[in-house]
Amino acid sequence: MKAGFKRLWLSMLSAVLVLALAGPPTGAQGANDPVVVMQTTKGPIVMRIYYGLVPTTAGSFLDLVSRGFYNGLTFHRVEGWVIQGGDPNGNGSGVFVDPNTGQPRYLQLEANRMLRHNAPGVVAMAHGKSPNSNSCQFYITKKPSPALDGQYSIFGGVLQGMEVVYAIQPGDRILSAQIMNAGGGGRGGGGGGGGPRGVREPQPQQPVGDSGF
DSSP: OOHHHHHHHHHHHHHHHHTTTOOOTTOOOOTTOOEEEEEETTEEEEEEEOTTTSHHHHHHHHHHHHHTTTTTOBEEEEETTEEEEOOTTSSSOOOOBOTTTSOBOOBOOOOOTTOOOOSTTEEEEOBOSSTTOBOSOEEEESSOOGGGTTTSOEEEEEEEOHHHHHHOOTTOBEEEEEEEEOTTTOOOSSOOOSOOTTOOOOOOOOOOSOSBO
């Protein structure tokens, strides 16, 4: 077994073992939440996805993971407090276009008061000038950022791999992303086609400005 694959397997196994012990950085609890392992050029990042609290945003992210949408995309923005990736254009301007309809997918802001930018490892959707222009780009905080509370859709938290988040540099890539367990609402496996089970396909919203802060 190659060393890299072995490290990924150990990280995935560890994530399952710590689920009952480790709370997400925002303080929300959910033993049945899906877990996503994102393998990057710097190593794996293991995320809990808060499907029960923000089902539309979390469901859309899980759908993109199951489609393999993020595989090969870069982290185009790296700052002292955040990393951002998931843009198919690699420059902060891209959105997800559903190959089945040819239409871009935009999500309305889905802010849950239980989820806050109160720690490193908060995972949320980036958007442009309109709060309803969430699509596919996401960010992970490196430090608490309370000024963003209520303005962005938090949908996950890092369970393992913050050292990888801190090590990411512009141009580092997402090699693969995989749903480890489907929990109460995620989709497992690969392939696309439609939205996740139990999640209404969001109505397209007209974006305003670039994706980002």
